[in-house]
Amino acid sequence: MDRQDYMAWLSQIDELSAEQRVEAGRALAGQPSLEAVVGLLEERIGAERRCPHCTAEGAVIRGQSNGLRRYFCRGCGKTFNCLTGTPLARLRYKERWTAFGASMSEGETVAAAAQRCGVAGSTAFRWRHRFLRAVSSGVVKLRGIVEADETFVLASRKGERHLDRKPRKRGGKASKRGLSDERVPVLVAADRSGSTVSAVLPSVCAAAIEAVLRPVLGKDALLVTDGCTSYPPCAAALGVSHEVLNQTAGERMRGDLHIQTVNSRHERLKDFLRRHRGIATKYLDSYLRWYHLAILPRAPSPRAVLAAAAGMLNVRPACIANAN
Numbered sequence: 001m002d003r004q005d006y007m008a009w010l011s012q013i014d015e016l017s018a019e020q021r022v023e024a025g026r027a028l029a030g031q032p033s034l035e036a037v038v039g040l041l042e043e044r045i046g047a048e049r050r051c052p053h054c055t056a057e058g059a060v061i062r063g064q065s066n067g068l069r070r071y072f073c074r075g076c077g078k079t080f081n082c083l084t085g086t087p088l089a090r091l092r093y094k095e096r097w098t099a100f101g102a103s104m105s106e107g108e109t110v111a112a113a114a115q116r117c118g119v120a121g122s123t124a125f126r127w128r129h130r131f132l133r134a135v136s137s138g139v140v141k142l143r144g145i146v147e148a149d150e151t152f153v154l155a156s157r158k159g160e161r162h163l164d165r166k167p168r169k170r171g172g173k174a175s176k177r178g179l180s181d182e183r184v185p186v187l188v189a190a191d192r193s194g195s196t197v198s199a200v201l202p203s204v205c206a207a208a209i210e211a212v213l214r215p216v217l218g219k220d221a222l223l224v225t226d227g228c229t230s231y232p233p234c235a236a237a238l239g240v241s242h243e244v245l246n247q248t249a250g251e252r253m254r255g256d257l258h259i260q261t262v263n264s265r266h267e268r269l270k271d272f273l274r275r276h277r278g279i280a281t282k283y284l285d286s287y288l289r290w291y292h293l294a295i296l297p298r299a300p301s302p303r304a305v306l307a308a309a310a311g312m313l314n315v316r317p318a319c320i321a322n323a324n
């Protein structure tokens with residue numbers, strides 16, 4: 001934070017309530033307590049106190065349970081807390097979630113996360129997947145020059161009991177080069193403002209690419225791709241202009257047109273995945289969420305990670321996007 005922003009931030013301290021001062025003090029001391037985590041989570045409920053069972057508003061507070069406020073809905077007579085209906089419901093050791101948020105923001109492995117939070121590896125693993133299931137992302141529009149390119153990620157069938165091939169050592173290489181059923185295609189599209197969308201593709205066909213791009217591509221977009229034959233019919237179906245770079249003939253750039261932005265995103269995604277050797281295919285989507293949450297924005301605050309996981313942003317599960 002530069003000096004001017006810092007002074008502006010500091011001047012707002014006078015507006016804090018007594019409770020907020022205590023909480024801010026803890027955060028500054030680097031020891032966010034259970035109350036700090038709970039305070040963050042309770043923000044989800046908001047002033048309307050909407051019941052997750054029947055969507056009626058105006059629930060009343062009725063005591064506490066497991067450190068969280070218990071709400072009673074007069075509409076349906078059921079109780080709930082701020083995590084009811086989310087993947088984070090009923091997880092224990094909430095006071096360690098800020099440490100876990102820090103671990104997520106640094107892209108740590110399960111073993112490192114377990115050590116940092118003082119929990120078993122199995123708990124750290126469960127948390128990771130519950131948090132990533134909960135993480136949601138904002139709606140993004142890609143405008144102007146939009147680069148799109150697919151990359152292939154080595155898929156693992158880790159944890160599956162009945163393999164129809166010989167098991168491979170984790171992090172190993174595909175037995176066949178190029179496109180095979182051991183490589184999963186991931187589409188990455190980005191515009192020049194840095195807004196990025198990525199999604200696991202069922203296959204590299206025009207229809208699959210169109211399904212990812214249709215909700216996010218502005219009508220004014222100029223799609224730039226390599227010579228893959230799936231893109232022309234996709235661009236035609238979407239009704240956007242399309243320029244092809246003939247990379248196999250050595251054409252990396254034509255005027256302003258190139259696909260270096262998405263290719264550098266591919267590299268960062270692969271670096272990140274490499275750290276977590278041998279990711280199971282079924283979890284690839286979760287890891288893409290993580291990449292968008294914590295790796296693309298470069299180490300966001302643990303608070304931001306927890307807030308995203310607590311579902312304070314809009315939900316859009318089909319593909320994963322973020323605007324930086």
Ligand SMILES: [Zn+2]
Nearest residue numbers: 051054073076
């Ligand atoms: Zn209700």
